[in-house]
Amino acid sequence: MDKPLTATLNIEQPLDLDQYRNKGGYQGFARALDLTPEEVQQQVKEANLRGRGGAGFPTGMKWGFVPMGEDSPGRKYLVCNADEMEPGTFKDRWLMEGAPHLLVEGMMIAAYAISASVAYLFLRGEYRLCATRLEKAIREAEQAGLLGENIQGSGYSLNLHLHTSAGRYICGEETALLNALEGKRAHPRAKPPFPQVVGLFGQPTVVNNAETLCNIPGILRQGPAWYQDLGRGEDAGTKIYGISGRVKNPGLWELPMGAPAKEIFDLAGGMQHGLKLRGWLPGGASTDFLLPEHLDTPMEYDAIAEAGSRLGTGGIIALDDKHCPVGMVLNLIRFFAQESCGWCTPCRDGLPWASEILNRIESGRGSQEDLDELQRLCDFMWMGKTFCALAPGAVEPMSSAMKYFADDFQQHIDKGCCPYRH
């Protein structure tokens, strides 16, 4: 099986420019330079690549909204969203530490496809090793004339800058990321206008997830048909899936899109000794719980949505039967309450409220009314009522836990304590 994402990945010592080139690196970029930007966009559209940041928006279509041609603005930007802060998600880190040139090449092709002359790599501040390795890869590319003015005589110029984030979960939201990059408060922006039209410094901008961009060199090198065939189900290509929680062997694997969750659990060696799976979050903390009965669902966007959750980042978090689901949700909601940017009311004041109620329930001081209030809060922070997707994302594990683990919540109230601790 082809593993275009991890074929050149070496976590101990990533390939330098020459080694990467020897393995076919930068051929995709060379191929792109032979095409027009519109043709590159077309290739990616045909490949049916969908964004790996969590929402699964078709990448080619996203690029298609950027004004192109003679009359389009002179300055455009490509931004790589590598602010990986979703709990339970560490796929981008693996790719960036192990294959920095793959991301740099992906960014170069994407920038070319929208005729951007400047690209920013917005990296989570804590990813120090990624920063070192990416910085090295960028320098190597610059020295080899792959970045800079008039790249390899093509007339195309690109400067790529690494920016390490000052650190907020909200910076993963693309418009908040742009504000942060401009040096403003990291609040999300209202859409429309979309960043493809009014983005960084008011100019057309595409923001793509790091993993998404890592898919692009392969598409250009081996063609959209090859990429389409990689997927096992509806969606194209491969994906980095991960798993954390009390499994025997937590980790990351590159699998075809649409591989069932069971396969990932098997690769992880199943649950640790004496533990049974209670539920699992398919793609990071801001997705709904699924149950063991959903393990055969293909891990692709529509199938997981049909099962009642979201594929998200593909980073599974497993909940076992010896851990309190209320405690787990409390832990997650605390995180989200802490990370709310403070812009809109439901998120800013609703999440701490939910956290306060969960805290009381978990410590045995909850009441039936608290459960009702919590249910109301789930509705209060739902999509369309908040400014961005942070609070609805936070609600997903909470509302699904209240549905699937209603008994556990009830027991906390009836017994006046956490049944998992006593």
Added chain:
Amino acid sequence: MIKIFIDGQDYKVIEGQNLLQACLSLKLNLPYFCWHPSMGSVGACRQCAVTRYEDEDDRQGKIIIACMTPVEEGMRVSVKQSQESEFREQIIAAMMTHHPHDCPVCAEGGECHLQDMTVMTGHYARQFKGRKTSFNNQYLGPLLKHEMNRCITCYRCVRFYRDYAGGEDLSAQASKNHVYFGRQTDGVLQSEFAGNLAEVCPTGVFTDKPFGNHYSRKWDMQAAPSVCQHCSVGCNTSLSERYGSVRRVTNRFNAHLNGYFLCDRGRYGFDFVNSPQRCQQIRSSNKPAQWQDDSLQRVLSAPGRWIGIGSSQASLEDNFALQQLVGKDNFCPDLDDKQQSLMQLHGEILQQYPMASLAEIERADAVLILGEDINCSAPRMALAIRQALLNKARDKVETLNVPGWQDAAVRNVLPDNPVPLIWFGYGESELQSSAQLQLLCDDHQAARQGFALAGLLCGHNVGVEVSEAQQQTRQAAGILQKASRPLLIGGWSAGNPALLAALANLRKALGEKASMAIAAPEHNSLGLSVLMQKGHLSAASLEQSIDREPVNLLVLDYKSQSWRTRMASLMEKAKQTVRLGLLGNESAEEALLPVAAFSECSGSAVNYQGRVQYWQPASKASGDCLPGWQWLVHLAKIQQKSLAEVEDLGQLRQRLMADYPQLEGAWENDPRQQAIAQQPPRYSGRTAMLANQTVHEPKPYAEPQAPYRQSMEGGEPRHSETHAQPYSWWPGWNSNQSMHKFQQEYRGPELEQQHSTVAFAHFQSPGWFKWRNQWSGSKHRGYRLLFLGQVFGSDGLSLEAPAIAELCERAQLWMRQDQADGLGLKPGQWVQCDGLPLWLQVGISKQVPQNCLLAYVPADEALPFKVCEHFDVADLPQAEALEKQYRSHLDDLKTNMQMRQARLLHQDEFIPIRFVEGVN
């Protein structure tokens, strides 16, 4: 107009509005916090949620945020169904998780938008069981009080302060539910528009500090529609009074002028009316006197020529009465020769071109500021110019199908879509720093370049050779030519008539597409200009007359120090002087008649546009005070002049209109109209049961025939088409936000007609102003001093308000680094110019033209020189003495402020409230 359906009913609304605006214009109650008519939508608070339905059959609908949704033809929404109502209640409940229950001790209580919205959503019981967050409060200076615990995080304060007004020292800090709005450290807020935060904040985080020191609930105060007295814009204000003292000024909406905002000089400067320096008693020969006293009567009936000296700070009526009494040939405005020629020219220009309202200024797509310190001479106008700078960004987002009220989008594209601001002049200011094209020059140079620019634009010489144009001037010509709504700004700051002539030439060269605004020095300077049209005594002939024959002077109050110095020399020569005084007791006049302040009587003024605006009294004049015109009528009786026949203000205005027919219709006076209540219809001690038997307050004061009544009974102002609102109120809306409900459209694409009388209505066909020789600068040795103003300090009246006085800086002298090096001066040093007693502190600025220095002198000091050569540096003991003197001045201010507050509070205690025994 398009049709939309709200709760099943169809309404016509204006296309391009957002749904919240549309609902409010339809007088529907839809609560909101972060939206503001002049700051647009950002969608932060989520309070204005409504449900939108796909079509008639859609029963479920989807929650949307009204302020972020443009109205669309056939759109169906509900605002009263349970889905959206419950969500809105939850929003309040979420905000209330931290809001303290301190309404009884909060200065906002009773006019709090948060209170109104809470009641409107029906939220009453607290569900949140956790602890409230608490914050530290900051000292923000003498104007505003900070109480962060009350914050509901609507972001309006920073959006106003930073985005709208360009301030930098207030920001949103921290995140999640700990967002903090304040300065980095305690300190005085730097923006001269900071006071608006008290009105912009929907609750009690920022409150009016001087008002808080002598506080009353809104429902206990009488309010009167008034007009600001501190610059020529004439912003509309509302004065609130209780127990005879004026408590505060709030903004009174005027779509064409101030809109929703005032500057701090206007908001806090009113306090001079409560000053202990106010003249309260008739004085004769420097002793308290009675009107009937023989000595006083002798003075007032003295034979010989009487010369009246008008005042650009007094009302049109007072000045007119004076003109009537002494005759136009004996009526002299309070201007020197230079100012009279400025006035002359300004009057001519006003007869040729209309002046742009602030609303029109905000529509400009290119701005030229020609040698004017507009930030100080008309701060509110500078704020309007700042808004014009957004126009290209707004156009840009509209081409992307994003409405112009999407504030964040507009500000995102702003850096690449600036409205060109051209600055010819000197000195540093907020506008100067945002100028795209700058020419650093003195006023002579600015005027000559203005003439050359007009020449470039019209293609022939209009007095100055086109070849004189500098590179910036040529660039400016290109910008102005391309613009479709260029705006020209000028004024009196530099004291140079050539600048006004240049501006008029530019206006003519650009044609009808251009608009223009010229700031006059005082709030009623142009009122004097109207009266001068009939002829007047010039400053030069006044001096001659006084030297030639014995004359009696009759002087309306004057305030500026330089004028005072000049008056003193005139008074020495005059036979005798009678002063109609507002402030200050010490003087050598023979008789002093104390006049009522603007808060105590009706009056009118003519603003920079030439519009007549009038105000109503908020309280009764105290002591012996009478309105100036009434004293003059009494004088006319003694001197047996025809003015004696005037019985009331209405008759005086009739005479005024007879003499100046262009003023016809300036004053609405419909006796059939029910008098309008000056008090909001709220329950208070005054309306408690049996109050008529047990509690008596003094009978409210009302001016005879005034269309207002100091009562909560009377016509509601919102029903009146013709009369200004004394206060802002709407059922369920007790805060000033109720104003937002009245706006069909605020500064939208089509401007409404401005209904008021222009005192310069007969436009002459415009001609070119030729360059006059006297405008050319003379050669001089040493440095020419160019005077700059400060918002707090250059206006004498407002310096009598302690809060403003505290912000007044000491005299300063700015120079470039190379000039300082040449003179051997260092920043911070104190210097005297050519041996004058005034000390100025040296400052360094890049914005100083060649051979010039910039000087700022507070209004209560004077520096008569225009050119100086020698600078004497203060030695160490002198500098220390100056510091000591300043510290004690600040201490005095503080003591004065405390004494004033104690006096006012003491006064309140003696309001005759009488409890009748035997009634329970």
